[in-house]
Amino acid sequence: MVAPKKNKDVEVEFDVSAEDEQLSKTQIKAQMVAMQKLGESLVHLGQSSLAKVPMEEELLDAVMLARKILRKKEGYRRQLQLIGKIMRNTDIAAIEHALSNIKSAHKKLNDAFHGTEMLRDDILLQGDSKIESTIVDYPLLDRQRLRQYVRQANKELVDNKPPKASRELFQYLKQIING
Template sequence: MQDSHDFDQDDDQLVSKSQLKREAEAQQALGTKLVDLPAGKLAKLPLDDELLDAIQLAQRIRNKREGFRRQLQQIGKMMRQRDTAPIEQALHELEHAHLEQNALFHQLEKYRDAILADGDSAIQDFVETYPLADRQKLRQLYRQAQKQQQQGKPPAAARELFKYLREVATA
């Protein structure tokens, strides 16, 4: 009876060949993602020297078709020998930060467009959201943008307004 119980525990710990293959492919895909990152973002990830060297080599030989494929397989193999959770977490945070930055950029574009369209009421909304904003400077940029638009000039003040909104929002 004891032997059959031990056998049942072994069955729970067995992993199917298909599952192993899926896990290996996932590690390979993570390695490919790392190879596609620029050097600045790679530096922010918790990579050991051996793995970083392999990734940099793959980036250098990208145009060598067969060598690149073998290097990606090597990186996948290296990934399977490591705990990739910290790497995946750091990569997720990098991607998430980029998405947040894009969302802020789009929100600031909406504020700029609203200020250019509605004037003081939109300026008031922005100042309520960002109390450090200088209302007088916002009004000045709004008036300059209106004047440039009426004269048919390029929207330099509108660009300056956006720059100022970004400064305030990221301060």
């Protein structure tokens, strides 16, 4: 049998864009793992934070079930896979945006807390000089009250007592500074 002759003048066009759109098995698995991690972060959110995340009812039900079976290792793993599967058909950008907003709000609160702690420690260490500069920055603070807290904290330190005045100073600063 003779093979048919091939015409060398005919060009064969391939649809390259269709090949580019197809993902490799490794890329698909990486996306699935990323979806599962995103789903796991949804599972570990608090109830009020979870309410702020826009998601479909099916995904919310899957997340709530994952919370219930958190201690069951294999069931929890399979539930995370289901969450990842459901998330493939949902708008992930909205979920990621809501999660980033929640995390940034949490970071702001943490930064404010640590800033207030540092201010309290500076006031206790530096005394009147730091009180004066703090009152310039925060005019609502009461100078006499701050000095009283510093005196009580120093006395508690000398008497080896628990730092009650230091805690009260922190609460006072937090109330005035953070509103």
